[in-house]
Amino acid sequence: MKIDQIRVIPLVENPPVGGWPQGQLPARNEYTLLEVGTDEGVFGLGSVYTSARLTEAAVELLRPLWEGEIAIEPVRVSEKLHQSTFWQGRGGTVTHAISGIDIALWDIFGQVTGQPVGRLLGGCYRDRIKPYASLSMGHERFVAHMEEALARGFKAVKIGWGPFGRESRRRDEELVRLARETLGADVELMVDPGASGRYWAHGYKWALETAKMLCEYDVTWFEEPLRPDDMQGYIKLAENAPLPITGCEVLTRRQSFMPWIENRAIDFIQPDLTKVGGLTEGLRIAQHAYDHSIMTIAHGWNTAVGLAADMQLMAALPTARWVEYKTPSPFIDELLPAPLPIDEEGFVPIPSAPGLGVAWDRDGVEKLSGMRLSN
Numbered sequence: 001m002k003i004d005q006i007r008v009i010p011l012v013e014n015p016p017v018g019g020w021p022q023g024q025l026p027a028r029n030e031y032t033l034l035e036v037g038t039d040e041g042v043f044g045l046g047s048v049y050t051s052a053r054l055t056e057a058a059v060e061l062l063r064p065l066w067e068g069e070i071a072i073e074p075v076r077v078s079e080k081l082h083q084s085t086f087w088q089g090r091g092g093t094v095t096h097a098i099s100g101i102d103i104a105l106w107d108i109f110g111q112v113t114g115q116p117v118g119r120l121l122g123g124c125y126r127d128r129i130k131p132y133a134s135l136s137m138g139h140e141r142f143v144a145h146m147e148e149a150l151a152r153g154f155k156a157v158k159i160g161w162g163p164f165g166r167e168s169r170r171r172d173e174e175l176v177r178l179a180r181e182t183l184g185a186d187v188e189l190m191v192d193p194g195a196s197g198r199y200w201a202h203g204y205k206w207a208l209e210t211a212k213m214l215c216e217y218d219v220t221w222f223e224e225p226l227r228p229d230d231m232q233g234y235i236k237l238a239e240n241a242p243l244p245i246t247g248c249e250v251l252t253r254r255q256s257f258m259p260w261i262e263n264r265a266i267d268f269i270q271p272d273l274t275k276v277g278g279l280t281e282g283l284r285i286a287q288h289a290y291d292h293s294i295m296t297i298a299h300g301w302n303t304a305v306g307l308a309a310d311m312q313l314m315a316a317l318p319t320a321r322w323v324e325y326k327t328p329s330p331f332i333d334e335l336l337p338a339p340l341p342i343d344e345e346g347f348v349p350i351p352s353a354p355g356l357g358v359a360w361d362r363d364g365v366e367k368l369s370g371m372r373l374s375n
Helices: 052-066 074-083 093-113 141-151 171-184 205-216 231-240 253-262 276-290 304-315 360-371
Strands: 003-011 032-039 043-048 126-137 156-160 187-194 220-222 244-249 324-328
Touching: 003 052, 003 093, 032 052, 032 093, 043 093, 043 304, 043 324, 052 074, 052 093, 074 276, 093 276, 093 304, 126 141, 126 304, 141 156, 141 171, 141 276, 156 171, 156 220, 171 187, 171 205, 205 220, 205 231, 231 244, 231 253, 253 276, 276 304, 304 324
Parallel strands: 126 156, 126 324, 156 187, 187 220, 220 244
Antiparallel strands: 003 032, 032 043
């Protein structure tokens, strides 16, 4: 079974209200789907956290390497793409595009073998996972979105970005207090100020004092409180903060994660499968983290395809506990034929059908991209 085509499918939306600091580049096409087709009529879907124009350029650059390759050997093919493009944007757009190709190849592999990807990654430790509703603090319907998440059955909520860390300490605490009062004592609450946003003003001492404040509201973890390259700051913070510190969502490929893991710069590590190199790299990162007693929580601020890949990876890890669920989001809700069911304990079933295990709503794909899937 050979790869004979790769189609790039842009997903388009208006810039997220309150999601990014004022002046940030508008994100009308921030996410892209990749459809990998074979000469035997089997198609797989992948997700890329990069605009379609950049993805198209990377796919064309990679064409001599993927065209005619065996479609059911995702690990070898992905490694070939990485090793052959060392001088062509290692860690940037090319790596992001390889991520989507890798996810799609695992999807094909699963369909051909009749197995869910989680089993092909080594075996399924669990058949359900706890999703946390990932919400923006800057949205005008912030409280309403938390209430809607509770109504859907979420038992964990992460609030992020918006004004947190950008106005005052008093405002930060007001937001956390509001969230805790809205969610109640029994719902897990996570906080993500989004220090990878441009011109982040704070360092170690702000993060440490803020971590102490968050503990007063029983916050589960403090995500990305320092600039994404400040590893020394993260090392000190992880040692001294009274709650778990998480991050690394902007890193790509396993080599970038290794020093963070080996220096114990974070308590939970958050690779984004649509950036790091796909499921193949994500599994390697997670295994290395597991060997160092660091839990993996896949970063999933992207699409339903990315969410499906995240759940398959979480199935294959011994110590996984959560999966990120961006909500509300047309790229989750409108790409699935129905919302994922959340049980009374706040868990969702991990799809067990072949491949990524999820059926896609083709009408939703057409609405968001103006294109249709082939199969």
